[in-house]
Amino acid sequence: MSNNERVLKFHILRYNPQLKGDIPTMKTYEVKEAPGMTIFIALNDIRENQDPSLQFDFICRAGICGSCAMVINGHPDLACRTLTSKFPDGEIKLMPLPGFELIGDLSVNTGKFMRAMSERVESWIHDQYADNVDLDRLEERMDPDVADEIYELERCVECGCCVSACATKRMRDGFLSAVGFMRLARYALDPRDKRSDEEFYEIVGDDDGVFGCMTLLGCQDYCPKDLPHQTQIAYLRRRMALVR
């Protein structure tokens, strides 16, 4: 934490599609930096003291809920845990996450995309007995390592950084994207999910699925939760290739 106070310059894309005739413009706001300041703190400062119409989404402000992803000086990241001290010249350019419907300014509709993704990969345990388990009895056992491995993939917070960093997604609108691959891999790993490889293939076995992925790994580079995209995508491709 530095003691000499700087004046930060935030260049923010402003656009409210709800307002007829509004056009996207970049606006600059100056904020006096405080020690330990995050983009969350700075944006709220701007909203409270300069422009109360500024739209953005923060919820947990602790890097946990995945609401606040935006493009920060060209890179998608969680804004709430990005310290302003990271930027030596004090110039910070903020853009909404591409690849999602824009709600306004820095706020995008990740919810709609993620729900559709969950529906598409059927992001739940497929087991016809799951609703008939006798809840009084001991739970089904699981190897402790397998539980840990599933958690590794389940750490995804649906922030959308991987989607916005993906070149394939930009070209193919229907591309499932890395977040979907991670979700699918998570269920494919889970012994409680009784789906067969053929059934998974139905979901990802085409160019909108793993075979469309160019493995450029923008996803892995920008995933704030460090999910193992590379290994998992490669693994899924191999496994799916075997189905045919």
Place this chain on the structure above:
Amino acid sequence: MKVVYTDSLVIGGGLAGLRIAIAARQRGYDSIVLSLMPAKRSHSAAAQGGMQASLGASIKGEGDNEDVHFEDTVKGSDWGCDQDVARMFVNTAPKAIRQLCAWGVPWSRVRKGDREVVINGQKVTITEKDEAHGLITSRDFGGTKKWRTCFTSDGTGHTMLYAMDNKAIQLGIQVHERKEAVALIHEDGVCYGAVVRDLVTGELVAYVAKATTIATGGYGRLYAVTTNAVISEGIGNAIALETGIAPLGNMEAVQFHPTAIVPVGILTTEGCRGDGGLLLDKDGYRFMPDYEPGKKELASRDVVSRRMTEHIRKGKGVSSRYGDHLWLDITLLGRQHIEKNLREVKEICEYFLGIDPVKEYIPVRPTQHYSMGGVRTRSTGESPTMKGLFSAGEAACWDMHGFNRLGGNSVAETVVAGMIVGEYVADYCAQNPLNINTKLIEQFMDREKEKISALLSRDKGENPFELKKEMQQIMMDKVGIFRNEADLSQAVEELKVLHQRSKNIALRHKISSSNPELVEAIRVPKMIRLAQCVAYGAMLRKESRGAHAREDYPERNDRDWLKRTLTFWPDENADLPEVKYEDLDIMKMEMPPGSRGYGVDNTIHHPDTEKRVAQLEEIKKANPNADRFEMQRLLNPIEIPDKFRGKNERVGKGFK
């Protein structure tokens, strides 16, 4: 006028709300969930440490069962909880966790054989039993006799919420995102749904339903520094209060968590101390054993928070530009453990403090964390005074936490209440056809419309952001961990002034669609009213119980105060809420008031306590052969929905 009809309207898409929607859906009723944002981003996702359920699979949980969990919960509540509810809860928690297991939560599991753990600052080897291998494991948490807190690494809430939301998606339950309930629709003591504002278009929509459930989480943001999400603003509580009919319970019961990082107030889980982390002062001295030789760092939360504050007041805090703090030391747990079981904590330290907790101490301070108070309900989850209005989760005062909630008991409550209250919601849908006059809907819609147009047309007036800041500061300074008459009465007076000022909010940005300033302008007057309930209730309660600690009334006073606070706001133009009390009947308690075992016991006892103790002794003597289940029924027969009545199996114990 846009109207949406459903059977069961659930306001809130956190763990509690989703579970209720699932229950109603599974019974064949249409359910719609409203949420301020995607359900998976609800604050439930932030729960790190775990969920309590007496599975007793880990060796350190051996001997655990519903009775021990019950005892811990009642003691933790400082006898302020509803024991019937606590009983229902402890019996259902193992089922809830097992259901979540079937629905996909990757609970951390027992690994047979030796493992090294840190207990009381020492490395100790414990040996997990072969027969428990692969079952759900548990860790130690504050205020519990056994290691009972089940977890997935330190992302427990996240995995629970994901499993729950995925289940809701599987069942085709609609979650209407970016929608905010701003008023309840009701007539003659019956609730018919809510007036809802679309946060993107600004449109008002009436959601009309047979049963309406408030599951909007806590009200931590009444305080300037809190571990809660920025959306934990208590709006669900406020709209119940604004009916004038539905009461809020125990609003003054506000919990402070010992270890949030300084200055921003982000939580580091109790799992840090549960797993062996220590609290140190400016001299690097471990001070908790001096205050609480028994449970030390793992005393109940309210106790640890007060001891830390006392210690800081003695000049033992580490001074910083953000005020004094103490250290949380988890370095003794080792890199491997931290990177696996306390990984979110590590990330938080790296990103927000720029430190590596494997090598460095974490600056911490007690910080607002949990709202025990909320919409008062019966054990069925229904408001005692408004039919068709239900509440569950942190938003509710179902009242299993009384004046202090145990760590791990909250996410457990959300899912257990979701299961139980969900059944009663479904029953209500079955028994009550929807009978509503469109005039009534119109009337409520018009009222909200007018309020919004007034806000948009006023030229000059108060700034909602300023009002909120002032309120948050009053709550911090005067309604905090330690309370006294002078501060509290000042807070009450100052909040009255803010309440008046909040009637005169004007906006700089006058558009009715997506507009953060308008959102704030709608919420702030509601939040101020809630703050008034907290401060006024705290001023009136002249005793110390659980998290409500009065310096001027340090003793727990069962004789005069073994009662639940009920707060109403019947007159819209009044300056203060009305407060009533509901007695807790000792003669029905399975566990009559006693000592929690912290510090000196200076309780002023109620005359009934002795009577009830004697009565219980007699029942026990008269039934020497009763097993623990029969005994429980003799001591306090309670009603649990059939589905959840069964005994719970434990490894090595069967159903005993």
